Amino acid sequence: MSAPASAEATRLLPRWLLVTVTTVLVVMVLIPVLYIVLASLNSDVGVASGEYWPSSFSLDSYTRIWTTADLSTGIVNSLIVCAFTAVASALLGTTTAYVLVRYSFLGRLTILRGLVGLQSIPGTLMLLPVFVLFSSAGNYLGLTVIGTRWGLFVAYLTFALPFSTWVMVTYLRGLPRELEEAARTEGANTVIILWKIIFPLSLPAIVVSGIFAFLLGWNDVLFASVLTRPETHTAAVALQIFGSQQEGGALPVYSQMMAAALICAAPVVLLYLAFQRYLVGGLTAGGVK
């Protein structure tokens, strides 16, 4: 990226300080992270008595957790709901963002501001009316919505759709318009341009906005804790309920809980490892987790 001389020039900190700060930060991050791994390999008794380093290692927790907690149902539900959320918000978001970026019309700026603003609306404020509308749907429309996966999917769109749209807006702004104009002079209409040019060109960004929508759903506890029943619990809610049952009474199965936490984190970590470069860029563009 630059000559050795200028690499020396960009050195901001003296070596000792660099090493100290890096070490402190890495240790600070790794202590709890290693704790999850170590505790999940420990015995339930060991974790409950406050051990950091297990006195004996075993993979028991990983086999027993599937019967102790209803984690598999949760993971399947999460995967289904979040996948639908991801596809719907990425595709609709791209179409909407394309028009917002390429054409000017009355109210366009308001919509753009709204997209940014919506990401800061407290989830509780959105959940409340969604819950009221969903529970009265049985009465007014004869539909059962609460406790269904598609109800949760609709609820997730309330935050995933504005977010994906905004991610696509920030991407499409930087896309040169020459190709589209060339296609237009060849007589292509907007749908063809969108399908043949915009979608293929912005595929990485579409994937990123979809992954973000997926993660928003996967990480959600608020909506899922209210809008699901035991058969439709998501992984997050399954873990949260499992965790809250541990205190008081019999022996808490903390080791299994850590194994469950690690299993719930695994898909997210894998997605980041696979798409790290794109996702980090998207994080700073969207500005929201």
Next chain:
Amino acid sequence: MTTLVRPPEKAASKKEQRRRGVTERQRPLWLLTPGGVLMILVVLIPLAVALWISLIDLDQYSLRRWVEAPFIGLDNFVESFSSGLLNSIWISVSFAVLSTIATIPIGIAAALVTQNKYKGRALVRAVFLIPYVLPSFVVATVWRTMLQPDGVVNAWLSKVGIEGGLWLTGPRSYWALILVEIWAAWPFIYLMALAALQSVDNEVHEASAVDGAPWWPKLRRVILPYLRGPVLLACLLATLNHINNFTLPFVLFGAPAPEDVNVMPMLVYVTSFQSLRFGLSAAMAVLSLVLIAIPLFVYLRAVRLDVHDEGGRR
């Protein structure tokens, strides 16, 4: 962030005219329909309904027939002030501000140490991202386990001769919440600061290197000014995220939360889904929106202001 601070009007102002000439008459605004209709259905209508609910007396009995629930004007808003709203606002704001302030130096320091290339830097950067990548509910579950009365934190504290005590109830729960939030949230400031650092020109570094300035004055006078704008923006966003954080207190302490960590989202959640006072909690949620509106307004303004700086900065 750089993409965020560049508005389309300015970036494309020359092309704007040409574009107007070519496509003004054939704007395919109908393409907005699917996304727009869905957005109205799932965002605007619920928001309007939330406003309406805050004005009616809605509880578990009237829930299924909410259209017929009695209109009571501003009574819910008046009642929220006697239901612990002010206390929760204070906890939320102080928690958010303290968390943000604490994460700034950590984030900037992390950005400074990963700016230069060295062997193993990619690994360090990946480690720095871990707290951010882990889902909130996982982070909260882990810390909840570590902070148990017989947990690993107290076991360590007693080894160095400190009495552990309770972290998840009582006055200490507030500090537990802040500590965990700091642990989980500092990489956001780090990412923003790193992006800003990388946009500093090489000439700037070289010029100050020729000066032979020692590291601290160079850092303070030359480099840190570049970080000010982006980090301030990141702080606004981080504060908003702290205020809205529901998952962390909910999973860490459970609902209802201990008095000392009864942040706004928890108060609204418990009032609606445990006390089943939907009207009252809607009023609280609307009032908390006012709380959000202040930093959000500043943020929306600041995003645009930063654009004007971009051309003529230093």
